[in-house]
Amino acid sequence: MTARTLALAALPLLLSTAAIAASPRPPALAEVADRALEDDKLAWDFVEGITTEVGPRQAGTEAEARGRAWAVKWLKANGLAKIAIEPYQMPTWVRGEERAEIVAPYAQPLRITALGTSASTGPDGLTAEVVYFPSYAALEAAPAGSLAGKIAFISHDMKPTQDGSGYGFAGPARWTGAALAASKGAVATVIRSIGTENHRTPHTGGTTFPEGVARTPAGALSNPDADNLERMFARAGGQPITMKLVLTPRDLGRTESGNVVGEITGRDPKLAPVLLACHLDSWDLGTGAIDDGAGCGIAAAAAKHVAKAGPPLRTVRVLFAGAEETGLWGSKAYAAAHKGMPIYAGLESDFGADRIWRLDTNFTKTDPALYKQLAQAVARFGVAPSQEVAGGGADLNLARESGAAILDLQQDGTRYFDLHHTPDDTLDKIDPAALRQNVAVWTQVVGILANRAEPIEKGETGARR
Amino acid sequence: MTARTLALAALPLLLSTAAIAASPRPPALAEVADRALEDDKLAWDFVEGITTEVGPRQAGTEAEARGRAWAVKWLKANGLAKIAIEPYQMPTWVRGEERAEIVAPYAQPLRITALGTSASTGPDGLTAEVVYFPSYAALEAAPAGSLAGKIAFISHDMKPTQDGSGYGFAGPARWTGAALAASKGAVATVIRSIGTENHRTPHTGGTTFPEGVARTPAGALSNPDADNLERMFARAGGQPITMKLVLTPRDLGRTESGNVVGEITGRDPKLAPVLLACHLDSWDLGTGAIDDGAGCGIAAAAAKHVAKAGPPLRTVRVLFAGAEETGLWGSKAYAAAHKGMPIYAGLESDFGADRIWRLDTNFTKTDPALYKQLAQAVARFGVAPSQEVAGGGADLNLARESGAAILDLQQDGTRYFDLHHTPDDTLDKIDPAALRQNVAVWTQVVGILANRAEPIEKGETGARR
Numbered sequence: 001m002t003a004r005t006l007a008l009a010a011l012p013l014l015l016s017t018a019a020i021a022a023s024p025r026p027p028a029l030a031e032v033a034d035r036a037l038e039d040d041k042l043a044w045d046f047v048e049g050i051t052t053e054v055g056p057r058q059a060g061t062e063a064e065a066r067g068r069a070w071a072v073k074w075l076k077a078n079g080l081a082k083i084a085i086e087p088y089q090m091p092t093w094v095r096g097e098e099r100a101e102i103v104a105p106y107a108q109p110l111r112i113t114a115l116g117t118s119a120s121t122g123p124d125g126l127t128a129e130v131v132y133f134p135s136y137a138a139l140e141a142a143p144a145g146s147l148a149g150k151i152a153f154i155s156h157d158m159k160p161t162q163d164g165s166g167y168g169f170a171g172p173a174r175w176t177g178a179a180l181a182a183s184k185g186a187v188a189t190v191i192r193s194i195g196t197e198n199h200r201t202p203h204t205g206g207t208t209f210p211e212g213v214a215r216t217p218a219g220a221l222s223n224p225d226a227d228n229l230e231r232m233f234a235r236a237g238g239q240p241i242t243m244k245l246v247l248t249p250r251d252l253g254r255t256e257s258g259n260v261v262g263e264i265t266g267r268d269p270k271l272a273p274v275l276l277a278c279h280l281d282s283w284d285l286g287t288g289a290i291d292d293g294a295g296c297g298i299a300a301a302a303a304k305h306v307a308k309a310g311p312p313l314r315t316v317r318v319l320f321a322g323a324e325e326t327g328l329w330g331s332k333a334y335a336a337a338h339k340g341m342p343i344y345a346g347l348e349s350d351f352g353a354d355r356i357w358r359l360d361t362n363f364t365k366t367d368p369a370l371y372k373q374l375a376q377a378v379a380r381f382g383v384a385p386s387q388e389v390a391g392g393g394a395d396l397n398l399a400r401e402s403g404a405a406i407l408d409l410q411q412d413g414t415r416y417f418d419l420h421h422t423p424d425d426t427l428d429k430i431d432p433a434a435l436r437q438n439v440a441v442w443t444q445v446v447g448i449l450a451n452r453a454e455p456i457e458k459g460e461t462g463a464r465r
Numbered sequence: 466m467t468a469r470t471l472a473l474a475a476l477p478l479l480l481s482t483a484a485i486a487a488s489p490r491p492p493a494l495a496e497v498a499d500r501a502l503e504d505d506k507l508a509w510d511f512v513e514g515i516t517t518e519v520g521p522r523q524a525g526t527e528a529e530a531r532g533r534a535w536a537v538k539w540l541k542a543n544g545l546a547k548i549a550i551e552p553y554q555m556p557t558w559v560r561g562e563e564r565a566e567i568v569a570p571y572a573q574p575l576r577i578t579a580l581g582t583s584a585s586t587g588p589d590g591l592t593a594e595v596v597y598f599p600s601y602a603a604l605e606a607a608p609a610g611s612l613a614g615k616i617a618f619i620s621h622d623m624k625p626t627q628d629g630s631g632y633g634f635a636g637p638a639r640w641t642g643a644a645l646a647a648s649k650g651a652v653a654t655v656i657r658s659i660g661t662e663n664h665r666t667p668h669t670g671g672t673t674f675p676e677g678v679a680r681t682p683a684g685a686l687s688n689p690d691a692d693n694l695e696r697m698f699a700r701a702g703g704q705p706i707t708m709k710l711v712l713t714p715r716d717l718g719r720t721e722s723g724n725v726v727g728e729i730t731g732r733d734p735k736l737a738p739v740l741l742a743c744h745l746d747s748w749d750l751g752t753g754a755i756d757d758g759a760g761c762g763i764a765a766a767a768a769k770h771v772a773k774a775g776p777p778l779r780t781v782r783v784l785f786a787g788a789e790e791t792g793l794w795g796s797k798a799y800a801a802a803h804k805g806m807p808i809y810a811g812l813e814s815d816f817g818a819d820r821i822w823r824l825d826t827n828f829t830k831t832d833p834a835l836y837k838q839l840a841q842a843v844a845r846f847g848v849a850p851s852q853e854v855a856g857g858g859a860d861l862n863l864a865r866e867s868g869a870a871i872l873d874l875q876q877d878g879t880r881y882f883d884l885h886h887t888p889d890d891t892l893d894k895i896d897p898a899a900l901r902q903n904v905a906v907w908t909q910v911v912g913i914l915a916n917r918a919e920p921i922e923k924g925e926t927g928a929r930r
Binding site: 048049051052053054055056063066105106107108109111198199200201223224227228231232235286287422423424426427428429 | 516517528574665696700892893
């Protein structure tokens with residue numbers, strides 16, 4: 001089967017629908033993938049449905065629970081097997097009121113959103129002088145105690161990159177900036193959004209305070225507001241700039257979240273399965289279209305399409321993880337619940353819905369024959385080979401821990417951080433043709449893996465994406 | 466002066482700065498305009514300053530008053546004469562809380578903003594079934610009484626056009642949609658934003674209820690939210706869709722607003738002046754960068770540049786009108802206060818900051834020599850002639866009423882309604898090169914007019930822009 005698939009994949013496939021319909025045998029995998037490129041409707045149906053009928057699905061809330069129920073219904077309607085919800089408990093934080101304004105010398109409101117785990121200012125807010133840091137490094141260089149009573153403003157700028165590497169450079173301002181500022185005495189922190197567009201829709205996302213460090217209020221200004229605040233510093237000539245900040249998020253304690261699983265059962269269920277992961281939760285501001293409704297749509301559609309070429313040798317398991325955004329609770333719970341379960345290969349879709357442009361694996365050098373087979377099979381979809389080492393996404397903990405082969409079907413992330421964690425993460429941002437390209441590439445790759453008996457000679461696994 | 470200017474304008478002017486500095490006489494107008502294209506900083510300084518140091522300037526509020534004070538200071542610093550604030554009273558409406566959510570069958574929040582003059586729902590909001598109208602015409606066709614107890618949803622779509630004509634087709638949904646729905650029994654109205662982009666930043670703007678008609682709550686959903694609500698209707702299969710709406714705006718009664726005026730006094734102050742208009746107020750959501758800080762920057766910069774070619778024959782008067790957005794109160798007050806004052810020619814900048822592409826006047830056919838002179842003079846800036854009849858902007862009431870020549874230096878409006886009346890009306894949306902092109906064209910045109918003694922043979926004036 002594999003050899004035939006590869007041969008077909010190398011051809012410009014233009015078999016007519018009539019010819020396929022007349023065939024007594026199921027269509028070849030490559031045909032199925034090509035058809036997905038033309039007319040897959042499953043991924044769109046999933047993401048359109050969940051964003052319209054459920055909308056935001058913040059982890060640990062009733063909205064995420066509605067998302068799980070919706071996903072179970074969808075998986076059933078689409079004929080997957082062994083569909084289940086696997087619940088777990090997690091700490092839940094929810095947004096409250098959020099307002100910021102410059103009080104002096106240039107009174108005007110600014111658009112802000114609280115970062116996940118931010119403390120509350122209380123309903124009356126807090127008012128303090130703002131200290132400006134153009135970068136995370138500038139904050140690092142600030143003397144101990146120098147921010148006592150002040151609001152730190154970290155204006156670290158992020159640039160778009162195709163591979164998302166800009167997130168690694170700018171991300172620390174959000175991930176640990178508030179804790180760092182608090183360690184130097186800051187009463188609150190506002191950051192420039194970790195985002196690459198210029199809309200007044202600030203980017204939320206989690207921030208982390210080390211164990212034992214008192215949390216402080218922390219928010220992100222939209223990029224135009226951060227620009228404006230920078231201009232105020234340029235114009236104020238050393239006069240203090242005072243901000244009033246009102247953020248009233250709440251901790252709900254431990255609440256229920258859960259993973260949703262389902263599968264296409266393989267012809268030999270004793271063989272280690274291929275695991276397709278994504279996450280079902282989203283931040284509360286948008287509707288979770290590109291992050292990560294699209295990813296679950298892609299994974300589920302690919303699983304369905306693979307089966308059109310006949311039942312696969314290995315089981316293809318789909319994991320719609322819960323609570324990724326707020327600390328990978330779903331991924332951790334899945335790894336703990338299925339500890340010891342071997343995984344043949346793990347793939348995750350969680351970087352939007354733009355086209356896949358590169359194939360990274362953790363066996364590129366150690367199993368070059370398989371890598372070459374896969375790379376040849378997806379070249380016709382515009383996917384390039386690479387020497388980058390795959391680390392897998394956040395929801396592949398089980399796959400990594402079990403020593404599985406990991407494949408990163410890298411999506412073009414140039415536009416991703418325009419939308420990431422903002423209210424603008426909505427269905428209209430998805431290009432249906434790019435979404436279908438994702439499904440086609442996944443179908444091709446997952447189909448090859450799921451129909452392969454031989455072990456994979458994997459090498460070192462890269463850093464988690 | 467005029468003849469020499471025209472001759473120079475026809476040449477590709479490349480006089481060196483040194484040659485200009487050595488000249489005992491002021492530079493020719495065309496030189497000044499060319500230099501503005503290269504290096505005008507005045508318009509940017511104005512719009513950067515007012516958006517940074519004042520920000521939103523809603524009519525009738527203390528923020529608009531701070532805007533007037535800021536503008537007076539700027540005009541003084543830039544050497545204009547006869548600077549004054551001309552106050553008047555006007556009814557003021559201010560935004561309160563604004564939230565919308567679908568309660569059933571697909572519970573999720575929607576992004577909404579109240580329309581100017583909207584009634585309040587009260588703090589507890591109102592919950593009602595939504596009735597969907599894909600267009601204004603569909604609402605017109607709804608039977609009397611058919612909306613009793615319902616929320617009307619008018620989803621009239623707007624398309625971008627270079628000349629802004631799309632606003633004329635879609636605008637009625639905002640301008641009179643709520644009143645029309647109320648006349649058929651609706652308890653509230655939500656419209657698709659009158660805007661051309663897909664961000665979750667709804668477009669505000671005024672809506673009008675006829676005298677004696679009880680106002681109802683009225684808001685605009687962002688375009689992605691309107692899309693989502695349309696999809697809900699498509700998926701609901703006839704089930705009622707219920708919305709909870711909370712809008713708590715307030716009427717403040719009559720408060721003070723005002724116009725700011727200044728001038729470059731002409732060599733013959735008895736001659737009718739050239740009037741350059743814009744508006745200083747903005748909606749509260751953005752910082753009033755493209756609507757209309759840029760316009761005031763362009764007008765004031767042009768007045769200053771014209772004087773660099775020597776004092777003009779006629780006075781160039783600048784009107785920074787107040788309260789344009791909420792009912793043209795400033796324009797009306799200025800026309801009333803200066804009734805009978807002749808105006809030679811009126812120009813207004815209030816369509817963003819993108820480049821000027823076309824010259825419309827109300828004397829194109831009746832004074833073809835002057836029109837040809839002007840059209841030739843601005844052709845080098847990429848401005849096309851046209852047979853369209855100028856009507857002038859909203860703040861040119863006095864000019865229209867006095868029978869003045871009217872010129873519309875038409876700006877490219879393709880992007881304008883992406884930003885119009887949204888939080889995204891911020892400085893970063895202005896292209897500095899396009900802003901300078903505006904200043905150059907204005908300098909050239911205003912300079913020709915202000916140095917011309919002859920009367921203008923004007924024809925019919927077109928519809929107000």
